[in-house]
Amino acid sequence: MLSIAWSTLRTRSLSFAGTFVALALGAALMAALGQVLASSLSSPDRPPQRYAAAPVVVAPDERLIVKSSYGESSVPLAEPSGLAPELADRLPGAVVDRIFPARLDGGPPAVGRPWSAARTAPQRLSEGRAPTGDDEIVVTAGARVGQRVRVVTTAGARAYRVVGLASAAAEPTVFFTDERAALLSPRIDALALWRPVAEVRAALGAAAGLGPAVEPGAAAGSGAAAELGSATAFGPATAPDAAQPGTPAVSSRVKVLTGQDRALIDPTREADDQARNNGNTIVGIAAGFAGFIAIFVVSSTFAFAVGQRQREFALLRTIGATTGQVRRLVYGEALLIAITASALGAVLGPLGARPILSRLSSLGMAPAWLALSTSSVPSYVAFATGVLVAVLGVVAAAWRAARVRPAEALRAAAVEPKAMTVGRWIAGGGLLATAVISMAVNAAGDPDGATNNKTFMPIVMLLIAGVGLLAPVFVRPVTALLAAPLTRLRGAGAVVVAAWAGASARRTAAVAAPVLVTVALAATLLGAAAMTDATKSAMRTAPVRADYLVVPAGAAGLDRQLVDRLRNVPGADVTTVTSTSLYTLEGAGTQLVKRPAEAVNPAALTTALSVPVAAGSLAELRDDTIAVSPTWELTLGQRVTLWRADGSRATLTVVALLGARSAADSYVASAHALSAPPSLAYVKLRPGASATEVRQALERATDGHNARAVTKAAWAATAMDRGTTASRLGLLAVLGIMLSYTVIALVNTLLMAAPDRAGEHAALRLLGAAKAQVLRYVMAEALLVVAVGVVLAAVATGLGLLGLYAALAQLSGLVAIDVPWQPVTGVIGLCGVLAVLTAVLAASRIKTVAMPRA
Structure with missing residues (x-):
């Protein structure tokens, strides 16, 4: 049958040309996309950037670790806690780094750092000099030497004089004097050292008892070093519940980072991980659709070819061919095409991996620093997939060809076979019914899943x-x-x-x-x-009832000075909302889950928003209560133990169950926002107030603060x-x-x-x-x-x-x-x-x- 199949392919080359091209293209796409996926999985992380020149970095271990039913569960904390100040005293010569939002008015998103930390990247002066006074700064972009600019931090906006320009690094930076940086951000985010790592670990081992008491319910460490590759964690895992709202908690767990592990605290780390995930998702979806359409093309092509060859198959049956032999003939044709086309596509496909990766990178859907994989596994997988697609696509056609009767060879006229066979009715109806039932199930039981x-x-x-x-x-x-x-x-x-x-x-x-x-x-x-x-x-x-909203220009939020100015706008009620995170122990007490939450002023919440409530009342929202969505699976009046964004523990009572259309997953009082700045401000006109005057007042208030007032629409x-x-x-x-x-x-x-x-x-x-x-x-x-x-x-x-x-x-x-x-x-x-x-x-x-x- 293989010889007959080969003869058929030669005489009907035009009929199978599309199948050949489809399978070759499918295999090439699979190989190229597989190469991109392999590049994403196998490429090493981006080399250290923020601390590229510092051989040793001491940073807080920003994790919440809680004892669960089956050991320990840990998650990264949403709000940095910082290092204990005493650690800097125990490590002479360490560069104290503080990282905080600091953005030129109208400039790109940037961070503020002390000038002494410029050597960690390193970043050197390209023009001017280092800052020496409280009103002097060095910038990497956005201003000229000698220019006086406004810099917006979480405290507010203040004018500074640019005295120097520094070389660019991973993020735009505004450098202050060390004293001014400590005033703007007391929290110590890292210590950079140029000392042997053994000395640093020894010093930290002696200081393992520093910091607050161990969080009840958290895993208490013994103070011994726990090796994490080249990163070493010291001290007990803590999440202080004694911290007052607005006061940054200080973690007693620290880690020593060397080598590639210094990249763990780079500013692009989270964005790089997200870019990897985006690239993998796009590649997976594209590969899935490529396989689906390839099967569709192969099956439709072979089905059409079988319909054209009714008399040919009838003649084979007449001279003694069995139904199994006819099926094997069709399978043989498909395999001959598939093996040749898939081999060609598997060989040529990797050539398209670099253009695809470059295109994804240019669209922001994959990291630009990924190194192209040289693995041959994607090509082998693409070849096998192409052959499998051909076999799956030709199953129906092969069975249909085998049902041709010998008597059909005697027909004088070509009559199109029956359009709808029993198998086609069953397959088409079954697929259609499955799709409709799936949509009905999603609509009834999981509308969120439909998105x-x-x-x-x-x-x-x-x-x-x-x-x-x-x-x-x-x-x-x-x-x-x-x-x-x-x-x-x-x-x-x-x-x-x-x-x-x-x-x-x-x-x-x-x-x-x-x-x-x-x-x-x-x-x-x-x-x-x-x-x-x-x-x-x-x-x-x-749910928004407000007439205007004040939104920040970046992710740094609204500074305190701006919030005070907004509250003084005549004829308007201003309600700020701070996005934060809460951690709950779920899954029968086995897993910590991070949940988004909105910290609000309970008295002003209903003025700004129309929040759907299924049970309870938002009027009872206080520092010791919480309103949650149905996804929390809690009941009214239930007390829930949770951890806030800095790891501090709190026990709150559920006083309201939010409706299904609530924009927020949960609401808590403003006290639980801790030190995070407001992410949004709602402005509601008071009765009789002039919309024009309020709008003008809002524009004056936001001027110079990297924020703007916009209408709801x-x-x-x-x-x-x-x-x-x-x-x-x-x-x-x-x-x-x-x-x-x-x-x-x-x-x-x-x-x-x-x-x-x-x-x-x-x-x-x-x-x-x-x-x-x-x-x-x-x-x-x-x-x-x-x-x-x-x-x-x-x-x-x-x-x-x-x-x-x-x-x-x-x-x-x-x-x-x-x-x-x-x-x-x-x-x-x-x-x-x-x-x-x-x-x-x-x-x-x-x-x-x-x-x-x-």
């Missing part, structure tokens, strides 16, 4: 696959509906075109399938992204724009992959279908139709088939977005079903152009018999 791409995208794939399998059922009625307006035109063109498309439902469905997949995926994914973003924005903005639009950029970029990358497969599938299917139409075209020529007329009919049929695919895609898109709508409506109420028509229309136009060009090219290459002239 997750990892949950929604598999449902979309099932939905589109189900509609694609059931497509032949709808071809004739859809064709008749689309062709109905054309019947009023003069001539027989409309009748001929509609008859062509409707006479062979299976062929029309096969040609329309690539259009269905591409348009449906584009419309559903982009529409779902727009709806999800709008829902998240609505959930955030709907402007704030909502800005928040939505920030949230949509990354998701849209990822979706566009996926759409690029889909379009490449569409080109292959659409062109290949039309080229395969063209020889079957030669007799029909010849009949038209014999009836007097000119060659140009035949080509116009071909163009019209191609556009009609694309229109059929678009209608089927609209059905799949409508079902998918309606299911999503049912889930999102429970989160934020009525949601507009929004499909970004510009990219979707572009996809449809591309499909139309490809279909027309391919159909005309294929028809013009086939020789037909013209009517003899008189």
Whole structure:
């Protein structure tokens, strides 16, 4: 059978060209994406930046460690606690580093540090001199020597004179004198040393008892050194509950960092980890869609080829071939194509890894410093995946070929086989039912899960696959509906075109399938992204009662001086909100979980926000109480032990259960914000106050503080724009992959279908139709088939977005079903152009018999 399969491939090379290209492209994509994924997993972390020149760094071990039911559970703390001042005294010659928000008015986000810490990077003067007075600074960017600028810190804004420029480093920096930096930020964030690490560890071992008492419930260490690679932790794990609100807690656990471990406290560490995760997510989604569409292309191509070869298989059955031999013949054809194409793609694929990685890096979806992996494993995996995809894609076609009866070889006319077999009905109906049931389950039981791409995208794939399998059922009625307006035109063109498309439902469905997949995926994914973003924005903005909001220009929050000025704005009530974190021991007391929380003034909360409450009352919110969302799984009046952002423990009573549409996961009193600055301020006009005067007063108050006052509508639009950029970029990358497969599938299917139409075209020529007329009919049929695919895609898109709508409506109420028509229309136009060009090219290459002239 392999020799027959090889002969078939040689004689029908055009029919299988698209399958070959699809599998080669799929293997190449898998290999390239696998190489990118391997680069992300195997690349070492970025070399140390902030302390590149300091061989030894002592830093606080910013972890909360709590004894759980099965040992210990630890999480990083959201709010730094700092080192005990006594440690600096025990380590003579150490550079005391303090890191705090300090940003030039109107400049880029930056940090403040003492000038003595400039040598840790190192950062050297490129112009000017070091600061010597309290009103002098050195900057890395944003100002000139001699210029007087305003610098905004958490305390407020103050004017300084720039006396020097320093070389750039990992982050823009404003250097103060050591004394001024200590005044602005008393917390010690690190100690940099140029001493043997053994001496540092010995000194820290003698100082292991420094710091506050051990946190009850936390793991009390013995003071012995615990080796963490080249990082050593000293002292007990503490989380002081004696710390007063606003007073930074001091951790007694410290760690000694050397070598690569110095990068653990770099400013880009968290962003680098997030970039890795973003890159891995995008690569995973793209690979999943590539595999899905590759199976779709292979299965549709082989199904169409089997339909064309009914008589060929019947002849094989007539001369004695068994059903198993026919199946093996089809599998052999698929394997021969798959092995060759996958091998080619696996070899060439790694060449595309660097361009893909560079593109992801330029879009901010992968770290720019990743080193390209040289592993050959992705190529082997891509080859195996390509072969597996071919086998899976040809299963249905092989069984269908084996069912051909020997008697069919005696038919004088080629009759299209039954469009819908029992297996196709079961498969299509099952996939469609599974997708619909999954959407119903999400809408009823987990509406939040519907907003997750990892949950929604598999449902979309099932939905589109189900509609694609059931497509032949709808071809004739859809064709008749689309062709109905054309019947009023003069001539027989409309009748001929509609008859062509409707006479062979299976062929029309096969040609329309690539259009269905591409348009449906584009419309559903982009529409779902727009709806999800709008829902998240609505959930955030709907509770807001304020007329204006004061937002910081960066992540540093609103400084204390600005907050005082806002509270003095006449005719307005100002409510500040501070984003913080709470840690709870969940999972039957086995795991610490970090939960977001909003610290607010309870008396002013309802003035600024309309918070949905399912039970209890926010009026009882005090320093010893908390309001939580249903995800906490707590009951009204229950007392819960938790840990605050600095690790200090608190026991609070639940006084309110928030509604399902609450924008916050929990609310606590302002005392639990500790030293974190407010992240937002709500401004509500008092009765009779002039909106213009209040707006002008807000602009004066925010001037020079790296903040701005905006209306609720402007704030909502800005928040939505920030949230949509990354998701849209990822979706566009996926759409690029889909379009490449569409080109292959659409062109290949039309080229395969063209020889079957030669007799029909010849009949038209014999009836007097000119060659140009035949080509116009071909163009019209191609556009009609694309229109059929678009209608089927609209059905799949409508079902998918309606299911999503049912889930999102429970989160934020009525949601507009929004499909970004510009990219979707572009996809449809591309499909139309490809279909027309391919159909005309294929028809013009086939020789037909013209009517003899008189």
